[in-house]
Structure formats: structure tokens, C-alpha cells
Amino acid sequence: MMNQGGSTETIAPAQTNSLENWHILDASQGQTSSYFPPTTGPEAISWTIHQADHSSTSTYQYDYHTQPPTRNVQDGQTAASVPSSSSSLGSANVSHDYNGYAPYPNSTDPYGSSGYLGYCNSHQQQQSNHSSYQPQPPNHSSYQQQQSNHSYSQPVGAFQNTGAPYQPLSSFQNTGSYAGPASYSSTYYNPGDYQTAGGYSSSGYSNQTALWNDGTYTNYATHQYANYNPDSPGTYSSSAAPATSLHYQKQYKQWADCYGQTEVTCAPGTENISTANKSNVACPVPGVSGGYETSNSQTRPSYTPSWRPDSSSSDLPLVQPTVRISGSNDIYWHDGAPSSQVLLTSPMQSQSQKPLDPKTSYDSFQDQQKTVYSQGPSVHYPATHQVPQIYQSPMQTVASLDTQRVSKLQILTNPRIASNLTFNLPKIDKDSSATSTAPKPAYVSVSLPTANQKVMSDNAADSVLKTGMFPKSLRGYVERALSRCKDDTQMAACQAVMKELITKATADGTLYTRDWDIEPLFRLPNADAVNKDSFQCSTPGLALPEYKRSPNRRSKSRWEPLPEEKPLAKSASAVNNAVKYGGWMNAKERDRKPFVGNNESKENNFSGAKYSPLDQKNASKNTQRLVKKQRFADGFNAADKGDASGDSDKEQSLTAYYSSAIALANTPEEKKRRENRSKRFEKRQGQGQAETNHLKQKSAGRGNLYSRRTSALVLSKDVEDGGTRAVEDIDWDSLTVKGTCQEIEKRYLRLTSAPDPAGVRPEEVLEKALDMVQKSQKNYLFRCDQLKSIRQDLTVQHIRNQLTVKVYETHARLALEVGDLPEYNQCQSQLQTLYAEGIEGCHMEFSAYHLLCVILHSNNYRDLLSSMSRLSIEAKRDEAVKHALAVRAAVTLGNYVLFFRLYKTAPNLNSCLMDLYVEKMRYKAVSCMSRSHRPTIPVPYIAHVLGFTTPRNEGSDEKDSNGLGECVDWLKAHGACLTADNSGEMQLDTKASCSSLYMPEPEDAVAHGDASLAVNDFLTRTSL
């Protein structure tokens, strides 16, 4: 990898280099102009030539690629894939690409045998192009790459192809492992074809599906198709996606891009192309979310505009075909078509493209966005390995899941969907109308229609916020590129590369014209290894069985009407898993694997290295393993969970993405769920609708923060739903917010996600809030709650100053007053670090508390010793500390007289801490006295010594008598024997008491150990 990296851009480290290389290559390839022209007509020729060359000689290809940039590369890829199938790689490839996939099917078998070579060749070419031109022998890895490339190229050429070729392809898939890839490409192409040729869409699809799934798969095919379309830009990913969830996601993301591309190719031709480019650009932008920091804002904005054009121009045509295909779809489309035309958002496009699963596409799109967003934010902010990983995994799993789900949902509840769609459309329209001028509207509309809640809105917001002018496809591209990154360095390198790319493109003016979707990604260093692994792993035999399996599952899940969403989700998840990993991959093992390899290299590059070993080990289970690994790496991806671990995991993953599905199916259950969920964030400003509003409001000013927050929210949502991801995984540092909330009172709610600036109070307000709490006459629970929320806001904003100390001190004192030791301990530990940082406060007072706490409540001599030895000289001179030390001495000696004297003279709240020890001390004292004194002790003396009564000279008689009575009660409660002497004075019979004393169970004991939290009491108290 390193070597490769070094070649092209010489950017830097290995992985990064590879990425960069990719970009570079892409850039060169990316020159859309060259690309597109060929697509229309001459392309085939050029392609074929290239392919042939490639197939013939790897090095040769390399050269070609470099010269003809994108086209060549793609061609080479396609060629390679095609050639692989047949011995005559060059010619075959050409034919495949352009003529269709018919060659593919034919060649499928050859694929297995000779395909490798061809792939290798192509791969080499690709590699050379993409990465460092290393003349690698035909490796599996290379193969994979090629395949991925193929997929890319294929989509391009696929347009030309008709449905017929598709069928062959499908057959291929079934028959040979290699065929799988071919089929994939075909499927991809089909979308493209679809677009280009109206007839193709419906029939071709069905055919494909039949071939693939043996009937059941038809849906699948459609899905794939959809996926593929998007994928077409990033074909490999998309193709892989069908195979694996991962791929799916990417596909989805790419979807939009692909869409645009496909559309372009299909219909208007040049115009379409341009639109496609735009759309593509837009797509990449979402992907860019990975790029976020640098160019997010820019890219996203661009996203929307591009979409619109796309939708209007290309989407509509697409939509129509889809309509033809399926009645339900028709409905959708009809509803959506107008709207889509007007406002066609990315989701819309996807829908249109995916006739069967308009919603699915939509969902997928959303999902993609979500994933992107979540990933993006995570990536940006944490800027950690997790992010990229997360990104990848979410993308893959989620996307696939969503798409599947969506498809299912749609199928099941067509009316619903339709309604939803309509809903969405109108909303979109509104939005667009509202913000027709701005690019935002389109985006917003997208988010709104789905009403997929935050994700969408967030995405929209993000896009809006990051008002970039970057085309969607570019976003997708960036996304893809970043998604491959395994770690920070890679990410950074990738970002750098992409920055360069984008700046270059903008300088060239090709930013919008270039077909980013088709642009090959620069390679990651690990890609090769991964590819190799996957390649090796992939064996036709293994692949086939799995393939079959997965299709079946899919068909089931997708087409069978599921009564409930959950079941659906489960099945979907299962399907997804199977499909993702086993099914797709296996079915088209080689393709898949190549895909996988590609995916890994590109998407999973983060985790690519890990993956590769896995792949090697298990050919058939590669996918699953991969998923798992991703999981590990990601942790974030619910989808990942879903892989093989179990239903619950799957469920979780599904639920994670549920929201998107919810939007489509507005069942009451869903709504409830959503409500519940949103309630959790209530204080932070509510969610759902509120969020969208917020988005608009905040988007303008607080773009970054908001997007961050939203991303965090998304993440947190995942966490909630998935449960696996810990809140701790979120990098809070990166989520530091600046509060804007002006409310003084705020209830404490344990954060389960990133904080919402709108719900966080700035320092001035917090000061007021502290003041309010200090003056408040309300009960402890209220004040504790308020203080905790203040503490939370301080923490979230990283405020560590005197105010912080004051808040903690206030809270610690308050907790001491009511004997809430756990809360006190929290404050104390915070205070210690704050004092250690040199922030002024009542240090002495609290070191005295600390001493007392150690003495009285933790019987740990070493702690005591260390805290005593840590006391400074001036601390030892402090009244409070001296008192605490005296108390310690009294306790260690058992000097109860001294203890209660100190109790009476305790400074500050020392007495509160001593309070907690009083009972123990009294009991010790009485048992000591009853052992040592004979025959009796007067109770008044005991009452005096044990602090029941104040010293005689001070207290009034009345008070004393009260204390006396209390003492008598206490003694009786502890089993003391009391007698009255001649004068009527109560006496403690020491001899009798000696054996009868006992420690009574505390009367107010509660099972959970805190009487103040007794349910009844708690309820009465909280209803302030």
C-alpha cells in the first residue's frame, strides 16, 4: 500500500497514500467529459479498446488509464470483469460493457477460471491507475478492485445494454460465482439500462430478479437495482452492497449519484449526463460528510440543487418506467412524480429509479444520509478510527437493512407508503416553495417528506448548514473515499487528498461536470491485501450455496407481508445479514469478493486490514465475519450487530434505522416510539418536528454546532436503539457546545446523546440558576436536580472555573445537609480535582469534610494515612481541619465524650458528617459504659454525655427534658435496662444492660438503602 501511495501523489503514509492515489486516479478518471461522451456512443468503442488492452496486458492498461483517465480506467475495469469471464478479455469486455451482459453470462464460467486472469489484468490496470501503478500480478485483490471498477465501468456501459443481457447475467450469477459480479454489474446496468431504455427497466428487472432469486429474488433484484443505480457511480461498492449490507449502504449513497448518472445515460443523454453529474456530485457530497470539516457545508448545499435538476430531468423518466413495472410503484410514482418533478429530491430520485422500491430507495437514501451524517459527524468530531469505521459499517449494514426494510414495508403497506410519499412530496414542495431560491429547500424537503425525524432533518440541516456548492455525487465520492479509512491518519490523508481533488476540480471547472460517482477512489494501502484475501476466499462452490440462501431469505423478508414492523425488521435484518454477507457475497462470490475487496478497500479501508484476514479464513463466511469486524470497529453500527450474532442484535440494528422506516410507515406504534424517543431529549428542545424547525433556525447561524449535535444525536439514537454502543464512545470533547438556553430552571436529564446547545445554558444563566437554587426554599430533591443540571451544563461546556467550584461546593453542602453521601462524594471528587487545578474555593472546608468522610465512613487506614499525610501545614492550622483531626482522634480512641463535644462545636457542616456517625458512636459508648460502670448510671448523665441534651448551663430545662426523653427512648430502643432510683431519677442498669444491648434495625430502612428515595415519599416530593 505504501508503495502504491507513494507513486501518484506521494502524499504521505501508506493508507492515506492509497486513498490519495485513488483520488488522483479518480480525478483523472473523473474527467466526466471524456467519460460521458463515450457513454453515449463512441464510448463503447473506446471502452472496448481499453478493455482489450487492459485484458491483454496489465501494464498496458495502466498506461491507458493514465492517458484516458477515467474512461480508460473504468473501461479497463469493465473490460477486466468482462474479459475475466471469457478468454478474449478485451473483446469480451467491450462487448460486455456495451452490448450488454450477455457476454457476461456466457463468460461467467470462464470467469471463474480465466476471469481471474482477466481481472487480474484489469486489476493491475486499475491498480496502476488508482494506486501507484504497481505492476502487480493478477492478484485476487487486484481482481476485486477490478471488479469494483468493473462495476463502475459496467454501469456506464450498462446503460447501453438492454434487458436481455441482464437475464444472461442473472443466469450467470446463479451458475458461477463469477457470474455473480457480472450479474451485479448487470443489475446495476439494468438501472442504467432502465433509464436508457424504457422497456428494459421493467422486463429486465423482472428477468434479472427471476434469475437471481429464482423468482423470489425479483424484489431483490429490484433492490439491487436500485442499489446498483446509486452504486453505478461507485459501482463496485454498490455491487458489493447487494452482496453485502455494506455494499448496500454505499450503494444507496451512491444511489443518488448513480441515479444521476444512470439517468443521464439513459435518457436525455447529454443533458442527462450533466444532470447526472450534478446528482452525482450531490451524492458524493453526502458522502463528503466524511469530509465534513473541510467541505461539508459546501458540498451539502450543492447537494440539493443538483438533486432537483436531476429529479426534474432524469428522475421523471425513470419514474415512469418504474410505474410501468409495478402497480404500487406506479401509484407512488404518480403521486410522487409530479412532486418529484417539481422538487425531486434525492430520495425522490432514488424512488424513481427504483420502480419497485421507490420508498426503499428513498429510505435507503435517507439511511444513507443518516449514515453519512452520523458517520460524518462522528468522523469529523471524534476524528477517530471509530468514525471511519462507523461510517462504513453503518453505511453498509444500515443501508442494506433499510433498503430491504423499506422494500418490505412498501410492499406490505403500499397505501401507506403512497400516502407517505404523497406526504413527503407535498412537504417537499412546501419546503421548496418556502425556500425555492435557496438550495436548502430541496434538501429540507427531502428530509421533511420522509419525516424520518432527526436524521433527515439533520442531514438536511447539515447540508444546508454546510452550504457547499458541491455536487451530490462529489459528496458520495468523498463519503466513499472516507468510508474506507481505517483510522485517523487515513482519514486525514484522505481528506487532504480529497481537498486537493476538489480544489483541483473547482479550478478546472470540472467539479460539476465530472462524474464523481464513476470516479474511482484512490486506493487505500490495505486494499490490495484485502482484495487478495477476499479473492482467495471466494470460491465458486461456497459462494453458490450462500447465494441461494440469501436470496431466499431476502425474498421472504421482502415480499412476504409481515404483520408487524418488528418482525419485518427482524426478517429484514436477517435477510440483510444473510444477503449482505452471505447472500450477495456468496452468490457472486467473486464479484462480491471483489466487491468486498473493493468495498473494504474503499469503504472499509478503515477496517479493511482486519477484514482481509477474515476473508482469507472464511470464504463463505467472509461477509459475516467482515460484518462482525466492522461491528467491532464501528461499534456504532447497529447494522453490524445484526450480522450473525442473533436476532436481538438484528432487531437492534433494525430499530436503529427504524426511524427511517417509520417515516414511511406512520403506524401508531411507530409514532409512539418516536414520541418516546423524542421525549428523552425533550429538555434539549424536543425533537422531531421541533428539530426540523430548529434546523431551519439554527442552520443559518450555528451550522457546525448544530450539525455536530445532530450527528451526535443520530449516534446516540443508534446507541439507544442498538444499546451496544456506549455513550462513552462519543467523543465529548468534540461535542463541546456553547449553550444558548436562557431558562434558569432546567430539570436534570442524564445525557444519552450529544448535548443540544439549545438546551444548554451559558455561564451567565448558570450563575443565575445557582443563585436561584441557593435561594430556593424548595425541597432537596428539587434543588439537587437543579444543581445536577447545572453541573451537567458546566461539564458539557467545559467550564471549569470558580463558578464550577461554587456549584460543586453548593451541591456538596446541600448533600451533606441531608446526608446524601453518594451525591456528596461525587461533588467531593470533582472538587478535589478542581482544587488541584488551582481554582479557588473553600478548600480547607472541604478537606475537612474529606477527612471526616474517610474517618467516619470508610474504615480504611491507608486512605486515612494518605489523606492525613497530604495535609499541608496551613491546612493543619485550619479550624475545620483541626476539628476533623480531633474528631478522628476521638473516634480512634473511642472517646465519646470528646466526640460529642466536638459535635457540638463543629464548624461548617462537619456536624452533618458526624451526624452519620452519631448512632454508631452512641451505641459504642453505651456498651462501653455499661461494661465499665457499676451499678448504675443516671440517664441524665448519659443524655448529656451522648449529646442528647445540651450542656446544663446553656440549655433550658424544657429542652433538657426533651433531650432526656429522647435519650430514654433511644436507650430503650437499643435494649438498655432502665430503672428508677429512690429519687425517681432514671438509671441505666449497667449489669443487666451489658448483655441486652443491641443495635436495632433502622426503622426507615428501605430495600434500596436510601430512605429518602422511598417511592411514596419520592412521588410526593417530586410533584413539587
Next chain:
Amino acid sequence: MAYLSMGEAHRRIADYLNRFSDAVSSQDGASLSLLLSLSSNSPSLLSLADALNLFQDTSRVIKQSDKYSQYTEIFIHLFRSLQTYRLGNLADAYQAFEKSANAFIQEFRNWESASAWALEALYVVAYEIRVLAERADRELALNGKSPEKLKAAGSFLMKMFGVLAGKGPKRVGALYVTCQLFKIYFKLGTVHLCRSVIRSIETARIFDFEEFPKRDKVTYMYYTGRLEVFNENFPAADHKLSYALMHCNPHCEANIRMILKYLIPVKLSMGILPKDWLLEKYKLVEYRDVVQALKRGDLRLLRHALQEHEDRFLRSGVYLVLEKLELQVYQRLVKKIYIIQKQKDPNKAHQVKLEVIVKALKWLEMDMDVDEVECIMAILIYKNLVKGYFAHKSKVVVLSKQDPFPKLNGKPVDS
């Protein structure tokens, strides 16, 4: 040195490698350990370090011969450690040495099947690890970085302990590593971590404790005795520390002093007082006043002594032990009063009036009122330091006529 030639550098390195492999092949643990003891500052190692600083491509030299390449991991990191050590970069030196030691342990596993000839070398490694870590931490702390090397050394030695803790001849070495671990844990203040090591040493029946080397046994007993002092388990502490004292090399006065530092308070709390010459000899004069106070029943002197040496006592962890001697001082005081009364009037001697005690305390400048003294007397009776009872009405301590002040005789005060 300054004009070390390349050839000379190469020769030194090759020589070192040769000696290493010779030591291994001849199973010469002593000379092997010499080659590993980084902190010994032996001239041969220092000159090797100079050679290494000059000669960069050591890995090539190592790989030249199969003899050496077997230990490539050890050498590469060891050389790096030597280099950085020579340059005064202790943190890096530690880091590299730990890696080298890790490789060494791997090799050690292979060597040790039959005999334990390399234990000596392993000891050196364990020692070097600890010492380097301590010095590295000091360096890190000076540079304002967080010192964490000792912690790392702790976990590394734990790993080493795992290698040794099985059956066979290797087990003999386990106690040495344990002792190094103790030293680390006590230094870090993570004493609770000792427990698992102790358990595995004390519960292993396969190996009799007495079979461990004596020096390790002494060290082990010293540290476990200290742990018992922390736990205020005085009989056990007495046993362990006494064992350490008995077996300690009488010429190692520093070690004896360290043992006595803990043993004396333990003995004091059990009523056994040291002779003055002992304190003198081992420079433990800080205990002299304490002993004096115990003898005289001089509360003031005890408190004064405690205050004077508070820091020292707190640091060594015997402060609380010494503080508890107060009750014995009270006992002594009452006993003195009782003896004086007995001289005056044997019949009424067993009745000690409270005001007398208060007066005595006042004379000692201890300002305590009747209630407090009554409390103290109650505690004395309760803790069985005084036999008798207290009559509240008449404010008199009525002492038992038989043995009113029972001696502790090696038993701790009742708690």
C-alpha cells in the same frame, strides 16, 4: 571513545553478541545476567553503548549469524535501550528494555524446561525493569509528564510472575519477582494489588515456602508484615516481621532497620518495649520518646513525640498504631497512681478517685475535665486494660484486687 572507529564498534557489538550466545549455549546464568544488567553501568556495557551510538545498522550484524538471529528481538530492543540509556533518555530506555525483556521471557520459557540456570538472568531483568521504571518515572515527573512506567513495569512483572508461577524449578524464582512487585506496589501506593500475588504464593501447596531463597523469603515477609500493619492485624504482623528479622542477614543493617521500623510499633502495641540500645543502634530514635512515654505513663510526651515525627510516622504508616498507644499510657498513669496510693494506704489503694487522675493529667498539662476522664477510664475498663469498675455516683474507679492492670504480654489491646 570519541574517536571510536567503525571497525571497533562493530567488533564490540559482535563481541557482545558472541558472549551472549555463548552464555546461553553454556547455560551460564551468571555471565548472561552480567550482559543484561543495564543499570550496573559496567564498563563493557557502556563501551558497547558508545559503539551502538556510532554503529547504526546493528540489525544487520545481528542477522549475520544464525546464532544471533534467534535472539534478534532481544538484541534489537536491548541495544536500543542501551543507546538511549547512555544518552540519558530513561523513558525510552525503559520502553525498549521492556520489549527486550518480553522477548527474553519468551526465550526463557524455552530454556527452562530442564533446569533453572537462567533464573539469575531473569532476576536481573526483573530488577532492571523495576529500577529503570523508577528512574524513568523520576525523569518523566521532572519533565512534567505523567510517570506511568512503574505501573507498566508492574504489569510486566506480573506477566513474568505468570511465567514462573507454575510447577518445576522455575517456581523458585517466583518469589523474587513477587518481591519486585511488592516494591513497585508499595511505591505506587497500590498495595491492594499485592493480594493476588500473595494468594498465589501462599495457597500453592506444591511448593514449600521454606524452599524459596532466603533473601526472597525475608523480603516477602517484610512486605507482607507491613501489609498486616496496615490492616492492624498485629499478631500476624509480629509474626511476619519477626520472621524477617530473624532471617535477615545481620550485616544488612539497613534492612534490619527497615524491619524494626515496623516491628517496634507492633511490639509496642502489644506491650513489649525495645531496649534503648536497639533504637540507638538502628537509628530509630524517633521511637525513643514513645517508649519513654509508655514507661512513664507520660501522655504529654507521647503526644509530643507523635507530633514531632508526625510526617515520618504518617509516611511509614505507623502513625495510627502509635496513636493507639495512648490507652496504654493512660493505663500506666493509673497504675502509677495506684502504686503511690498503695504506698500511702494499702487498704484504700484500689479505689482511685477520678479527681486524682484529673489532677495528674493537669500536672501533665493535659486539660481534661471529669467527664472526659471518666470516659477514658470507662474505655480502659472496657478494653480490659484495667480490671475493675467505675462508680459513677462517687466518681471512683474501683480496681480489682487481683492484677488490676493486666499485662498485654504480646497480646494486642482488645478492640
